[in-house]
Amino acid sequence: MNERHDHIELARVLLVDDDASVLAALRRAIRGSARIGFPVEVESFTSGVEALQRMHEHRFDVLVSDLRMPGMDGLTLLAAAADIQPECVRLILSGESDFGTMQTAVNGVGIMRYLTKPWDTEVLIRHVDEAVRHSLSQRRQRDQATQWAVSHGQVDRAELERRRLEDLEPGITKVEWAADGSIVISTADPMV
Template sequence: MEQALQGHILLVDDEVPITRALHRALRAPLGHQVNIVTCNSGADAVGELLARRFDVIVSDLRMPDMGGMELLVLAADIQPHCVRMILTGTADFATAQEAVNKFGLYRYLTKPWDIDELVRHISSALKFSIEQRAQKDQALQWAASQSPAGAHALEMHRLEALEPGITRVEWDAAGCVVLPSNL
């Protein structure tokens, strides 16, 4: 049995009915472990990107004030590991190619969408994002373990997770360990 997906998705379109339809189309197939946030402007989406981590962002291409390309360039700066996708009513190869080259677009999807295809692409993006984060975490752990200081920091982190406060030591002026009064 396949493990249930978990993660955070940001859907951006200036048309409220579109974001509602996307949310409805994705909610049941992705499950309730996936948090879906919708925004109806690029500015609101930037606020969300600054406030919390997302695994996937799907943006409309043509929106007033801040278009999808501009938003996804900002998203790449704010959250470089967030997988970026465009969903647009215009199938334009030149724009898709520019998006891939400019900020590493994962997919270029068109409206109207096929629900099964939409779910498949967004599920794939979510899995890709989670795998990338796990690989990065594993690489950081490996790099930290290659130096004595890194291995020490990893062990301190492990011990703190087991027993909060266990690695904190208080010293007096003479260099003696001060034991907490509640012992």
């Protein structure tokens, strides 16, 4: 069933793997699939730090990450991504099948699926489609709850606008204020 929602223009998928050839294969599989029930925009990065920076700029519905990467491993990336965008559905794609790592990923980091390399394209696409549908369903439920709150006078226009801006540009409304009312600008790199 290819259910389409008028208010959802496209689903955004973020791929992270330190192997550029793996990323290219994943992009081809996902972009070329007619089995995902929504138009999909795919972005990819070979670095977890770069992926997190992008998540500060744009909303993503699904994040698929490799587990073992130099610099920042997949579990660290997925945990940080959950802090930035809690509604982004997270998947791991790994060549490892260590039960302890899988348990940590599911219970500690809250991933939706632990997929293995090499992947079966049909299975991969089915899981990405399920993740996209889950993410869009969460967004639809949140939007309905917001509409209800607005209709019952529980959310004012300023809060509604704040939520809209935060959805478009994650983190834009999270401002640190000094005691004198000025904005505090951190010089430390939050990605380090």
